Amino acid sequence: MEMFFYGFMQRAFQASFLISLIAPILGLFLILRRQSLMADTLSHISLAGVALGLLIGVNPTWTNLLVVIVIATLLEYLRQIYRTYSEISIAILMSAGMSLALVLMGINDGGATLSMTQFLFGSIVTINEQQVWLLFVLTAIIGLLYLVFRKPMYVLTFDEETAFTAGLPIKMMSILFNILTGVTIAVIMPIVGALLVSAIIILPAAISLRLSKSFNGVILIGIVIALLGMLSGLAISYEIGTPPGATITLILMIIFAAISLIKYSLRHIQLERLYKKSDAS
């Protein structure tokens, strides 16, 4: 229980709680829009944003947000160009982001390398009050947007052409969604680390997608799963001194495996009963 006495651990738990609320919402839409990898791309881009901030001596949170918003907008155009292979835009920008980050770090070698590792792997000690507040505001915004725009987003993710003919501004919606995803990643990247940020956004929704047959159900179950993974992962990482982002991701993977196994066995048992019944009759 001693971990709760430390300010940084309290902030880490607060942040994890908030991330658990937003990750499944974004994750579900990213998966259904076949953009799961976009989170990865944006986190690499976001790394370049941080490197830029460190280089020119501006608070990296701001340069990070700026760079990610610009790229998230650009992503929609690339997605239009490579309509049938939308992952190309993702691959291009992912490598661009990573190389830019490395080059900027190279120019700025010296003290910054240390803080760069923090951004790569995430560090709970780096969370400050301001970040928690930022995350809180972001959670409130995303929750509100989901409640208001649930129906248009449902139709947009079901089929973009249907959404277009129903009169929805699909381009604008896609861009705004990308920007929101970008901002979220920029905000949580320093906490969980650039390498694992997408796992934390995608996994809870990916798991709960197999457990519910409705949109709201997926999001609610996703939140429970995210909370379970994030909070226990954080506690374990503190106890045994492992990196929090990686610990959380592993726990989520274990939940994923366990649920797959349970679903598989249940199906097996059901089938067996069915066969027995038909044998008996």
Place this chain on the structure above:
Amino acid sequence: MHYIEVEKLAFHYQDEPVLENISFEVDPEDFVMLTGENGAAKTTLLRNILGLLKPSKGSVRLSPKNRLGEKLVVGYVSQQIASFNTGFPSTVLELVQSGRYQRGKWFKRLDKDDKEHVRRSLESVGMWEMRNKKIGELSGGQKQRIAIARVCAADPDLFILDEPTTGMDVQSREEFYKLLRHNSMEHGKGILMVTHDHEEIRHYASKHIELVRKEDSPWRCFSMDSCKELSKPHS
């Protein structure tokens, strides 16, 4: 008043001309069938009409209002609509209800009237009993039907349908055509439908447009009773 007015439309994919000199109209109460061989750019023509593609020449006008002076509601069923992501987390009921959203319900609760439309649409395609199933668990033909139910639930003024009967048996097709004819004749809907099965539908449709072409030239409009202008030979 025309719901759709296509005038001298031409469309190119990059440099390749695929449609040329297409002109026709679809009015309220029209049930128009659009046919043509495989590769006759029928879908491309629909996509131009819907605004998903921009014509290279000529124009497409969709009436902004319906015949009662309200905003025109368009219902579109694309060819691949039924091949949606099987993991999409939605029940049949939720999906068909989403057809009502475009009737001013993006930000409002569905009311009794909406639910009534949804129930009747599901019943008309024989899928009401399946309403609580996850859409990913349905068969191809069932998916097709709920896509149609979704569009019927929207109660559009203008139906634009791209081979909606693929995979249906003869009897369901006949019923579907009857339903469409009823909609056009009794409720004044305009219908433009791409289809393959000429013979059966002939008794139901009120106009027939066929896309034809001469050797090595783009597809043009040719019609029994509706196209105004037959194409001149390709120069």
